[in-house]
Every structure is written in C-alpha cells, then in structure tokens.
Amino acid sequence: MNERTCTLENACKEFEADLVLYYYGDDSEADHLRVERHCRECSRCRGFLEDLRKLLPQIATPQELPATFWDRYYSEMIEKLALQREQGSWWRNFFSPVRAWALPAFGTAVVAALALFLVFGRGEHKPVPSQIPQEVLTDANSLEFFNSMDLLESLGTLEKTEGSRSGLKGLTHT
Amino acid sequence: MNQTSLQDLRDEELVALCQSGQGEVFEILVRRYMEKAFRIALDFTHNTEEAKDLSQDAFLRAFSRIKQFDGRSSFYTWFYRLVVNLCLDYTRRRGRVVWERLENEADGAVAPAGLTDVSSGPDQEAMAGETKRRVDLTLEAMPKKQKTAFLLRNHQGLSISDIAKVMKTTEGTVRVYLHRAVAALRQSLVEFV
Numbered sequence: 001m002n003e004r005t006c007t008l009e010n011a012c013k014e015f016e017a018d019l020v021l022y023y024y025g026d027d028s029e030a031d032h033l034r035v036e037r038h039c040r041e042c043s044r045c046r047g048f049l050e051d052l053r054k055l056l057p058q059i060a061t062p063q064e065l066p067a068t069f070w071d072r073y074y075s076e077m078i079e080k081l082a083l084q085r086e087q088g089s090w091w092r093n094f095f096s097p098v099r100a101w102a103l104p105a106f107g108t109a110v111v112a113a114l115a116l117f118l119v120f121g122r123g124e125h126k127p128v129p130s131q132i133p134q135e136v137l138t139d140a141n142s143l144e145f146f147n148s149m150d151l152l153e154s155l156g157t158l159e160k161t162e163g164s165r166s167g168l169k170g171l172t173h174t
Numbered sequence: 175m176n177q178t179s180l181q182d183l184r185d186e187e188l189v190a191l192c193q194s195g196q197g198e199v200f201e202i203l204v205r206r207y208m209e210k211a212f213r214i215a216l217d218f219t220h221n222t223e224e225a226k227d228l229s230q231d232a233f234l235r236a237f238s239r240i241k242q243f244d245g246r247s248s249f250y251t252w253f254y255r256l257v258v259n260l261c262l263d264y265t266r267r268r269g270r271v272v273w274e275r276l277e278n279e280a281d282g283a284v285a286p287a288g289l290t291d292v293s294s295g296p297d298q299e300a301m302a303g304e305t306k307r308r309v310d311l312t313l314e315a316m317p318k319k320q321k322t323a324f325l326l327r328n329h330q331g332l333s334i335s336d337i338a339k340v341m342k343t344t345e346g347t348v349r350v351y352l353h354r355a356v357a358a359l360r361q362s363l364v365e366f367v
Contacts, residue, residue: 017353024327026334026349052356055363059309060329062213073212077204077230084234085197 011048012038019045023052185249192240200237207250208233210330211257217325218261220310228264232257251339254332258322258340265318305363312362316355323348324355 011019015038021027022035039046180188180202191199211229219225236253243252313321322341326332327348334352338345 016357017349020353020356021334021349024334024352026327026352048360051360055360056328056356058305059359062329063216070208073208073226073230074205076226077208077233078201080230080234081197081200081204081237084237 011044012042015042015045016048019049019052023049023056186245189240189243189245189249192237193243197237200233200240203236203249203253204233207253210250211253214254214257214325214330215261217329218265224264228260229257232260235260247339248336251336254326254330254336254340255342258326262318262322308362309359312359316358319343320351320355320358323351324359327352 015035018027018031018035022032027035035045039049180191180199183191183202185203185206188199188203192203208229211232212225215225215228215232216222219228232253235256239256243249313324316324319341323337326337326340327334332340334345334348337348341348
C-alpha cells in the first residue's frame with residue numbers, strides 16, 4: 001500500500017496533466033507519442049496511468065435502468081410536451097386573428113388614453129387663493145391699513161377715469 | 175414524411191422541422207437524448223425523481239426555445255448547456271446534495287450504484303462502498319466548474335471541444351479543470367486504486 005501511495009504521489013508533475021488527457025484520448029498526436037515514450041521509461045507515470053485506467057471507469061459505471069423506466073419517462077415527456085404545445089397553440093390562436101395590428105393598435109390606444117387623461121383628467125386646476133401674509137393677519141391695524149390703501153388706489157383710478165372723460169368732453173365742446 | 179424516415183434525420187434537420195411548426199418531431203429528439211440528459215442530471219442530483227424532473231424540464235425548455243436555436247453549435251451541445259445550467263441551478267438551490275441509495279427505489283427500477291457490485295464478497299462490497307463515499311465527497315467538495323467538466327468528460331463522454339462549448343469557455347480551461355478534478359479524485363482514492 002505504501003509503495004502504491006508513493007508511486008501515485010510522485011508521478012512526474014510535468015506529465016500529470018498530459019497523462020489525464022492521454023487517458024481520455026484528448027491530446028494531440030505529438031503529445032500522445034511523447035507520453036508513450038515517457039511512460040516506457042518512467043514507472044511512476046506508468047503506474048499513474050494504470051491507476052487512472054482502474055479508477056475512472058469505476059466511477060463512471062452507469063446504472064442499468066429497466067426498459068419500463070424509459071418507457072414511463074418517454075410517455076411522461078410526451079404528455080408534458082403535448083400540454084405545452086396545447087398551451088402554446090391556445091395562446092397563438094387567441095392572438096392570431098389580430099396579431100398583425102393588435103400590438104400597434106394597443107400601443108396607440110394606450111398613448112391616446114394617457115393623453116386624454118393628462119388633458120382632461122388633471123385639467124381642473126383650482127385657482128390658489130391669494131394668501132395674505134401672516135404678519136399682516138396678526139396685526140389688525142396693518143390689515144386695515146392695507147384695505148384703506150386698496151380703497152385709495154381705487155379712488156385714484158376713478159379720478160383718473162373721470163379726468164380723462166372730462167378732458168374728452170372739453171375737446172368736443174371746443 | 176413517415177416516422178421511420180424522420181428517425182433517420184440529423185438533429186439539425188429535426189430542429190428545422192420543429193422551427194417550421196412541426197412540433198411533434200421534437201419527440202424524436204427526446205427519444206434520442208433522454209438517456210444522456212437523465213444521466214447527467216443524475217450525476218448532479220443522485221436522485222432518480224429529481225434527475226427525471228430536471229432532464230424533462232430541460233427538454234421542455236429546449237422545446238419552448240427551439241426557435242432561438244441558430245445552428246451555430248450542434249443541437250446536442252446547445253441542449254447539454256440547458257441541462258447543465260439547470261443542474262447547476264439545482265445544486266445552488268440545494269446547497270448540499272443528499273445522497274440517495276438508489277437500490278431502495280420503491281419499484282425496483284434502479285440497479286445498485288456503479289461502484290457497488292452485489293456479486294462480490296462482503297469485504298469487496300464494503301471497500302466499494304467506501305470508495306463510492308469518497309468519490310461522492312470529493313465530487314461534492316470540488317468547485318462546480320471542475321466537477322461539471324469531469325462529469326461531462328468521464329460520465330458523458332463529451333469531447334473537450336464540446337465541453338468547452340457547453341461551458342462557454344476555452345478548451346485549455348476545460349483541460350485544466352479536468353486535470354484538477356482527476357488529481358483530486360486520485361488523491362482521495364489513493365488507497366483504493
């Protein structure tokens with residue numbers, strides 16, 4: 001056992017990867033010949049290769065499954081595929097008569113609905129009542145003052161209007 | 175075209191028929207690849223029911239995406255990629271695979287695992303059991319890419335070039351994965367070979 005362990009552990013490092021590929025037949029012709037030549041002279045690599053030949057097929061031994069398993073597998077698969085085809089065809093049939101124009105029509109309808117909503121749905125803008133500053137509201141005198149200023153402004157406007165009217169009358173008399 | 179002549183068609187010809195609307199032709203591809211798909215899934219799951227579900231899901235996925243197959247790779251490389259990706263998703267979900275003793279299947283459908291030879295004596299049987307346990311543990315501890323490369327090469331017999339296509343990597347990288355996986359297995363079984 002010790003000798004075998006030693007043999008395995010001391011396989012030539014530079015040939016180890018090549019030996020694996022050699023075993024699987026995945027190396028180039030030149031590498032294949034090189035490994036063969038080397039193994040003729042190197043007992044450690046020869047032992048390594050022998051171990052791979054014993055070990056790897058053992059790991060991969062397939063489990064034999066009875067024919068009934070595969071029959072059941074296949075029939076289940078066919079059922080699942082039929083179901084998938086049916087679902088697929090239902091979907092296609094549903095859309096096939098309208099398929100050519102359904103998508104652009106749907107897109108247009110969505111855009112139109114969105115536009116209508118933006119124009120009419122949110123169009124009722126209530127005017128925001130003019131806010132009287134807080135500092136005015138807190139002082140009753142200030143409020144009165146501003147109201148009187150408004151009144152004076154109105155009176156001034158009336159006077160101007162009157163003045164222009166009388167001016168016009170004077171012009172017509174002359 | 176009758177069923178017998180359809181059976182003779184190449185994968186790519188069958189795929190072309192599927193793409194043109196003859197979905198029932200896909201059943202021939204199922205028949206052709208169901209065993210391989212199941213076995214690769216079994217390598218990852220170690221559970222017959224889950225392997226069956228995973229491999230059947232892969233077929234359903236392939237069928238639903240058949241129009242996306244552009245023929246740049248062979249059908250089976252493309253299909254293997256679907257199977258492997260589903261298996262890797264499965265292992266990610268599961269985290270840790272719970273091994274199942276296949277010989278105890280209810281309907282007796284499954285024979286004993288490969289490394290256990292029922293015809294051998296008790297000592298050999300025990301040794302085979304220990305070997306299998308070590309292989310399982312080593313494969314489980316292996317990085318996913320190494321394990322995938324090893325399973326595809328050793329169990330499925332795919333070429334390095336096909337594995338590279340399935341795994342979307344270079345052939346050189348696959349060689350490295352394969353070498354490392356074999357080295358790890360050899361190391362774990364050093365007393366048993």
